[in-house]
Amino acid sequence: MTSAAPLARRAVAEAAGTAVLVAVVVGSGIQATALTSDVGLQLLANCLATVFGLAVLIALLGPVSGAHFNPAVSLAAWWHGRRDGTGPDLREVGVYSLAQTAGAIAGAVLADAMFAKPLVSWSTHHRSAGHLWLAEAVATAGLVLLIFGLGRTGRERFAPLAVAGWIGAAYWFTSSTSFANPAVTVGRMFSDTFAGIAPASAPGFIVAQLVGAAVGLALVTVVFGRRDGHRAATAAAPGEQELASSRH
Amino acid sequence: MTSAAPLARRAVAEAAGTAVLVAVVVGSGIQATALTSDVGLQLLANCLATVFGLAVLIALLGPVSGAHFNPAVSLAAWWHGRRDGTGPDLREVGVYSLAQTAGAIAGAVLADAMFAKPLVSWSTHHRSAGHLWLAEAVATAGLVLLIFGLGRTGRERFAPLAVAGWIGAAYWFTSSTSFANPAVTVGRMFSDTFAGIAPASAPGFIVAQLVGAAVGLALVTVVFGRRDGHRAATAAAPGEQELASSRH
Amino acid sequence: MTSAAPLARRAVAEAAGTAVLVAVVVGSGIQATALTSDVGLQLLANCLATVFGLAVLIALLGPVSGAHFNPAVSLAAWWHGRRDGTGPDLREVGVYSLAQTAGAIAGAVLADAMFAKPLVSWSTHHRSAGHLWLAEAVATAGLVLLIFGLGRTGRERFAPLAVAGWIGAAYWFTSSTSFANPAVTVGRMFSDTFAGIAPASAPGFIVAQLVGAAVGLALVTVVFGRRDGHRAATAAAPGEQELASSRH
């Protein structure tokens, strides 16, 4: 990660972005449950608010810190770029993860404050079951495949809409509503509201997410082939042209 | 189909993309029916999850395999490009179709697994009637017209949003909720949930889809004119400028 | 309108596009009323299907015919470009309008057919009141201001999303749910369903739309200034840069 912005400023961006992301997730859940008793509509509001907010945050903060907002993504970025120095080093991953986690907690507290709830109330929403862990692994694997797959074909510019779209779909098609993010999982422990997760359920989710991230990295190689070490070359590879040629 | 990625890798991309697409369609249907009893809201959730997921999958996998995820589209690509070698050959269409169908079935099973349902349960959702077949033909004709029409004016880059938008509209304006895809139709037989289709109803849908694809190819010629054999020429034709617009 | 595609092919594009547009509007209304009894949700489904469909149609057919799908827009295009020959002539406006109206009627019939309704049933949905006509005038004025305003600043490439977004907003913020289109108004007379309009109410709507189009053309001049005859010059004018400079 040859980065222009100093690490401190990047960490601030990661913390701020993750804070707003969790505030959106938790806050919209509170608003939705206050306004309707239809749980489907509650999830729809929660989902759309997250899609809007996440796209905006990635578009805004991507140029500063890469807009990971997610320790699983930061870790995957290290692994994916470890050979050619295009990813962060492990120290940066550590700083990012701390900033993301601190931001996530702050975001949950901020959401509670905006809705005049107790600032911290441990969630009692238990989410522990094999099918939920499978869902988290699927959601995170897809997220990692998406982020690094876009990178492999030189289309990172799609990330704001694509990542938001993926999470929007995964809200519905995974049984866990797709946390897919260890820092956000921790943050969501701190609010006993719609989007919360009981602390006892968090470790299982986080393990599943990390397993999913590893699966996602493997899928990147299976679907996009081995990296030839030189990103620019990949971006200009004929594979890109093939999309065009196969569509007319 | 002069393609950079080896056929095996393209087949993996088609299988993976179709699997996730069906997992999104089936899984979001399960989630929606679990959370609300309003069928309109169920379809809205199902529709939006599909729009989000489909756009992401096309954006991600288009550069690898063309992101057909649909035997009717692969077959149409062969027909449309058969004279100037810009489409797949029939062997590639066969491989694609098998990969898409296998992926679709796997996606349905994955959705069932994520929601702790029996992995396979034949759908009992009967969908057999003339007006439904008309709807499938209309939806597939529009899909084919869209994909190859965008190609004829050199705007394949719009495909992720445009194809997703078309399916999103067709969820509502067709009585069949727009399957428009033989592989997805097969996959949806494997889950006795909201988005399922009874095996006995599948052949009728698939025939209607193939008829629709043929109609769509005819419409491409009617609306966009005969191909002059040379794609670059078409893309640069003055017709493009007449939009008064798109390229300034 | 110096156009590459022959007028006949452009007329086919206008007819097909308007047909699908009306099929989307009418069909999604039928589907929505069949699935939910919440009228707010019915309008939401109707609105989103229209937004998706309209954006796709403009993106697809813009390069062929300009994607007006609307006699009020075709007429405004003639007026706006009458001095420097950038718009259609009146004969083309006539052909377009006929094609649009025929397409609109066909689209309503197609929607009825897809839902196994009588192919033609005159709508009994009365929509006659001063505040509804005001709403139609506002919706159409905004539509015309949008289309030609984007053209005046060389940003016609935004038209698919912008026009769809405008109609999506106007579904809700106008009391008439924004027909904003004489051809679509005629088409919607032919289906006695959610989106229909009683024939007796149509003339009032159409007059209001034409008044709105005239107001919209006046607003183009008020907001974007007089044309300096030469479009390229306008597009490169410093006004474009000002957006940038006022935002950082």
Next chain:
Amino acid sequence: MTSAAPLARRAVAEAAGTAVLVAVVVGSGIQATALTSDVGLQLLANCLATVFGLAVLIALLGPVSGAHFNPAVSLAAWWHGRRDGTGPDLREVGVYSLAQTAGAIAGAVLADAMFAKPLVSWSTHHRSAGHLWLAEAVATAGLVLLIFGLGRTGRERFAPLAVAGWIGAAYWFTSSTSFANPAVTVGRMFSDTFAGIAPASAPGFIVAQLVGAAVGLALVTVVFGRRDGHRAATAAAPGEQELASSRH
């Protein structure tokens, strides 16, 4: 603000844009409450109409006036650009603010007229509490950070979708449903409907918004660093490349 369009025309654009924005917010609230009794669905319709309308207005009028539609943004633009002359001067801020406020009031009256309501009826919707003011400050701070942050990385072209997305998220994740705009707050006093605000509650909202704008400006510096006086330099800084993305 080195501007091409004369100030009068820019003021018209600001007035018209803010008028339509408030008409969308107020009108969609009236429509939604007329069609459904589910308050969650009412807010969803209100939110989506605003997202659509706001994106369109910024895309259309940005090149003319900068598309602020918001005195807090105009004031922030003056502060942010005060040293290098890239922002408006205080006289322009005054003219803009008057135009925006007049437009906002006109928009509320227009919405009432379109729905056959009394043209002016003071809202009785009381919104006065510390947590609501916190929400307004958060929403406005985020808005200012977004607008000027995009500017600092040369991505103002994202503003239409990004600003609309931010407001769309903030409708749900803030307890105040994110007015985030002093002119719109004044306009919403004039309609005793879903989106209204009692005049007595307006001053608290406006103060919170101005505090939020100041916080947002501070965050711009914290997250994006000090301006190095020269915009082109910033836009080309390596930080942009670090997104690993956006410009390939």
